[in-house]
Amino acid sequence: MMNLKYILLLVTILYLNNSYCQPKKDKPNVLIIYTDDHRYSGVHTLGGANVQTPNIDALAKDGVAFENTYLMGAFTGATCVASRAMLLTGTNLFQLQGAGHNIPVANKTIGEALKNEGYNTHIIGKWHQDGNSLKRSFNSGDKIMGKGVYLVDQFRMPFYDWDKAGEFKPKDAYLLVYDANGKIVKQAISKDEKRGPTATEKNGPHTSEVFANEASKYFKNYKNKKPFFMYLAFHAPHDPRQAPQEYKNKYNVDKIELPPSYMAQHPFDNGHMFLRDEELAPWPRTPQISKQELADYYAIITHLDAQIGKVIAALKESGQYENTLIVFSGDSGLAVGNHGLMGKQNVYDEDGIHVPLLFSGNLIKNKGARFKAFTYIHDIFPTICNFTNTTIPSSVSGKSLLPIITNEKAQVRNYTYHAYKQFQRAYRKGDFKLIEYVRAKDINKKDGEFVAGSRVTQLFKITTDPWETQDLSFFPEYKNLLTQMRLEIKIKAEELGDKKENVNGEKYDFWDYY
Structure with missing residues (x-):
């Protein structure tokens, strides 16, 4: 009779051999959709406001939502600079270099971390950081905006083609316009080009359409066996609050409901009352002025939502959706009349720091769940690392939210702290x-x-x-x-x-x- 110990040893060897011969599960693709000045209540299913966001609502239904996610703050009026630096590095506000324009080599970006794991990393849209960190984070990209040339016009936005050297010079920027046949063509930026907003949907495609089209093309043409990481950074709903007329027509200014925090004027000097964002509307903020601003804000959000719908549809058509983790977040809140303010240079929740955060797609199992745990934007990086079995760089100080998503923990922190200048x-x-x-x-x-x-x-x-x-x-x-x-x-x-x-x-x- 065969020795019992020998039989157990043989079974163990066969089991381990079979396990190691099994092909490893493909790493999931990752899509980050990052919107600009998009407050938490700017998603209908989250805040219940009268803004139409059916496609983002669908992402929430097909995933999980965090109800208390915040921007930690900023030391610049352009809070999106700090926000994006924290997202990309997973570090907190006080660990950034200055205001966050430059990302030191010591701070590994999420693009770098995933590149090291064999991902093809691709950027579309807005970039506020330095060229060196851009080129070391991504293998490729298209329609880069925000590198120095800005005409304040959603329909007349300067774009750059991808430059693997990370050098984006003003002379290389161009516009996208419609020619006589309605075809989208590149147009050089003239020296006497006037700052906007002056264009409409008759002149050229909206930034949200441009970025969504590029993302859709990327999915359609992606044949590589490597997983991809796409950073899709929309400019909307940042001002100027322009949208095609079809979307403006969805919101009757007279029927807009002002939120409870509406005020004609902020009750005291908060230290930074007069800057560009606050000059977008006259003082005092009458109900009619605030309703108009809010109607325009909702219109550009609904137009953005439609473009996000196109992106998700293209992802599904490509066959990549089943193995893609989708992360959706705003970079900051926005006042739009709350507390008598227009911008985001404050630490009120909806007005400045409260943002939507969704993890969605086939990889999320407890669909429709809502979590009240305190979270920051810079927690997104380590969470993605956990989802993709990627080593979290030692420079990251954010906390992974995966234990919350899997119901292992109720929270990963018991407070939040915020600073503005x-x-x-x-x-x-x-x-x-x-x-x-x-x-x-x-x-x-x-x-x-x-x-x-x-x-x-x-x-x-x-x-x-x-x-x-x-x-x-x-x-x-x-x-x-x-x-x-x-x-x-x-x-x-x-x-x-x-x-x-x-x-x-x-x-x-x-x-x-x-």
């Missing part, structure tokens, strides 16, 4: 959110000394007041909570390294005058 700080824990403002006054321009001009505190119970309309900071019953949160926000600032030495170009430290 030298003027604003916010701390969210549990149901409550503390916002502190410091406005400095320059008293000696010769030696650069500053003193605080004003200080304001706000306390909101976000779970019952998501639009931040009722300041609780002066109510006696919240005195102890306010004191505790003020102590904690300073501790978190210290832990995160929120100090002037970590932020290039700031003239003073918020905490010097708190």
Whole structure:
């Protein structure tokens, strides 16, 4: 009789041999759809607002949604610069180099990480970082925008063709216009080209259409056996809030409902009240003005949604959908009349930092799930790494959300912290959110000394007041909570390294005058 130990050894060898001979499962493709100035409530299924987003809603239905995802903040009025730097590097605001325009070699980008795993990495659309980080992150790309030439016009946008050297010179930018036969052709940018917005859908394709068409072509023509990573960075719904007339007609200005936080004017100086975004509409923000801005915002979102629908349809037609992880997120919130503001240079939720975040597609099993866990944009990078079995670079400080998606954990952090320039700080824990403002006054321009001009505190119970309309900071019953949160926000600032030495170009430290 054969020895029992020998039989067990033989069975083990056969099992291991069979296991190792099995072909490894293909790594999934990854598609990041990143939209610009797209607040959480700018997706109908998430915020319940009267904005039509059937295709993004479908992504939520076919995936999972995070209800408390935030931009950590920015040290520039162009908050999208910091947002994209955090997305691409998986690092927090205080680990960026300056405002985030340059990504040091020490910070591995998500494109680099996936390239090292054998992915073909491709970019379409908006890029705000340096050329070196662009070329080391992607194998290819098309219709790059945002590299220095900008005409403020969705229908007359300067684009660049892919340059593997990462050098995008103004002379190489061009426009896409319709010729006499309605065909899309390239057109050189004349020296006397006027800044917009002046064009319409009769002049040329909208940026959202251009980017969606490029993504669709990429999927249709992709024959490589390697998995792909596409970073599809739309410009919409960033201003100018232009959309084809068909989409404008969907929103009757008189029937637009203003949100609870609508105000004609912000009640105090938040430190950065006058800049380009706030000059898009006159003061005070009358109901009619805010309704018009909101109607235009909804129209460009619905047009963007239609283009995203085309992208997903092309992905399905290519046969790649079943093995593609789709990540959808906005880069920042946007006020559009909330609290009397128009831009995103603040730390209110919908007005500045609250964004949609969806993980969708065939790889998501618990479809339709919603999670309330606190999350940041820079958590997307390590989450994708976990999904694709990619090693998370040591430079990444974000936290993977995969344990939440798989219901292994309820949360990966118990608070969020936010900063906008030298003027604003916010701390969210549990149901409550503390916002502190410091406005400095320059008293000696010769030696650069500053003193605080004003200080304001706000306390909101976000779970019952998501639009931040009722300041609780002066109510006696919240005195102890306010004191505790003020102590904690300073501790978190210290832990995160929120100090002037970590932020290039700031003239003073918020905490010097708190």
